[in-house]
Amino acid sequence: RKMATLSVCQPQLGGFSFENCKRNAVLEAEVTKLGCNIPSARKTGTTICGVVFKDGIVLGADTRATEGMIVADKNCSKIHYISPNIYCCGAGTAADTEMTTQIISSNLELHSLSTSRLPRVATANRMLKQMLFRYQGHIGAALVLGGVDCNGPHLYSIYPHGSTDKLPYVTMGSGSLAAMAVFEDRYKQDMEEEDAKRLVRDAIAAGIFNDLGSGSNIDLCVITKGRVDYLRPHDMANKKGVRTGNYKYKQGTTGVLTKSVIKLDLEVVEETVQTMDTS
């Protein structure tokens, strides 16, 4: 319908366009009538978690991205940069988490340039929840946001519809129950850095081995005041196996009976030089 109209009345606006929604609904109905499936979005069916320790935050994530029942990416990066002191893990639709964290990162950068201060985790949290609520959960991004600012270490979990929780340890994603079981058992207040890293590594490993949607390696991100350690990969829990048998035959397995060499007489007819255009 839009193609037939002249855009006379309203000026063109940017942002989401809902022109094709009706067409898509009709296409989907037709396709399901024939028994096929429309392509699905790539999700990160995931285990992500975070924990507050004595000096800062440890964030952890697995690295598998799925498309329905198939692994789309064996080593994707789920810990996204928001600002030098704030990082965010993302579960849910991969494109949504990617774009949302990039937009918030840009906005935080502009904000910190105009206030000339290091951004606070609460600011990032507020921006994320306001954007996700505006889109009423249609942006499928479940996030674990953590960082260290002038008020200390902070950890938030943010759900796709826009609700947030500020807690000392959080897990999200399809493997969140397995990871939370590990946290509930072994979390203590004011842990040391090595203990916290081991705890997060074990929680993600629980998610990887007990949930089909999570797998491959464990990435960690340790944030303290003035220092960020992005450990990718921290632990390769699922290394691809090495073949034990070799099917190549040794040199000399086949015996040589006769050998004849025929020389081909080739003469140079023409020689041209073509210069490459390297401008």
Next chain:
Amino acid sequence: MNTRGLRSQLKDSVPVTGMGQQVGAYGVQDTLRSGFSSVKNELLPSHALELSEKNFQLNQDKMNFSNLRNIQGLHAPLKLQMEYRAARQIQRLPFLQSSHLALDTLKGNDESISFEDILNDPSQSEMVGEPHIMMEYKLGLM
């Protein structure tokens, strides 16, 4: 699906005026400008977010102005709206892309990035309005 409860489900199925056809002269639909009409297309929004997104900026402004009026008195939103109106008048002709620089600076859009800046950039749109018709429409000759 929409999980907000019965009230919102009823709202989605009620015919909405915001989607209405462009009405030309004599109160009949304007086939020349908006194409053939279809009752289903106009009455129901095609996506749960379509209406809320169309009116998002207006609603935000309304809320901000009413807050400002409650805090600082009537003069504050009045002065701001006067400035917005002045900035809105310095645009190019309707079929050309204006930068809206003054308007953006006043509204604070120059310090934030959102989906409006990334997706569907109007300056990259494949369709261009017909200049003569757009000018006649703007001047009220049509």
